[in-house]
Amino acid sequence: MLVDGMALLFRAYYATATSGYIRRTKSGIPTNAIYGFIRYFWDAVQKFDPSHVICCWDLGGSTFRGQQFSAYKGNRPEAPDDLVPQFSIILDVMDSMGVPNISAEGYEADDCIGTLATQFSKDMDVMILSGDHDLLQLVSDRTTVIIMKKGHGNYKVYTPQSLYEEKQLHPRQIIDVKALMGDASDNYPGVRGIGEKTAHKLVQEYGSVEGILDHLDQLSKSVRTKIETDLDMLHLSRKLAEIHCSVPVACGLEICELSLDEKTVADKFEELEMKSLCNLLGVVV
Known part of the structure; x- marks a missing residue:
């Protein structure tokens, strides 16, 4: 499973921020997006049961698309102040769960996902988890795209057949x-x-x-x-x-096999004052 990290993190942030409540540690560090991210992520892991997981991220800064068209994404507001510190923390959390974080300078997470999907689908079935319909162009006989719909645990799974049935379009x-x-x-x-x-x-x-x-x-x-x-x-x-599928990224299968070290995970969740997530993941504190 290739996870679109930014899609999950932004979704998790706004799911709670719109209510006006931001979860924080005792020292005031905002953690609502991280808490929501793990709930979304783990629900998908339980439902789709991947053997291996990688999380892909945007790095920020300029990309080749911005060089081709200066107004590209120029209409997007700055990330909310309470979300900014959570960008680096979620990387640490995924590290603690043994999930590799992959990104590439000058490219977007979509390009990393496309590249890894192309590489891994030669030998195994690939699932892509996102809320971004742009990724539907990556659907193939061995790559399904799982779009997160409104409501927790609600997904639309796209194969070449279901994509054509819904939109009368082929992936490309x-x-x-x-x-x-x-x-x-x-x-x-x-x-x-x-x-x-x-x-x-x-x-x-x-x-x-x-x-x-x-x-x-x-x-x-x-x-x-x-x-x-x-x-x-x-x-x-x-x-x-068009998503670029030849970005300079790679990840060995042995590195991304999903296997939790319970103590490492429990320590990280305790540090972030999220011990309730240990029960969700079945981790013994």
Whole structure:
């Protein structure tokens, strides 16, 4: 199981922060995101029973996508003050559980996940845990993407078959759809004036961006004009949407086998004043 660490951490933070209550240690260190992260993480481990686990993270700072398009993710607010100190603490917590933390400078967690999924799926089945639908482009016969839905313990599992049943798209076509419609959360526009519905229809009918461009004469004058006007942005948006699967990261199977050292875990949870999580994990204090 490859875990999208940031997706889980942000979800865990906002699940409690919106109520106005932030869990803290006696010394005032905020821990609500860490507590929620472990609950989400362990629920998925129990439900899907992976033999090996790796957690992938964004490093912050510039990425190759930001160099290609300066406004990439430029609309995102700074992380909340109470979340910032929890970024480093959660890495220590995962270390204590024997789960490797993987990241790569200049790349995003998605790229690390894509690279590791490509490597491991040659020999074993891979599960990706996230809330990010961008990762659906990685679905394959040996890679399932588990999307966390609203509500604790609620998941949608995507295989090539279930993805096609729901969206009438093959995994690689997710990239083409995003190239056309853009991505508001990542702050790139795609083709201005083409929304999700039209993007899906075009990709379903013509197969890919190349297929659409080969049949421009068959499109309505309005759609054709929009694509021709924004052709450069269409190609750039496609590059931004595609997850890179050849990032310089690796992790040996023996390192990521899931096996808790109960004392190490118990000591870490006690340090963070989260002893109740020991019961959740079945760890003897």
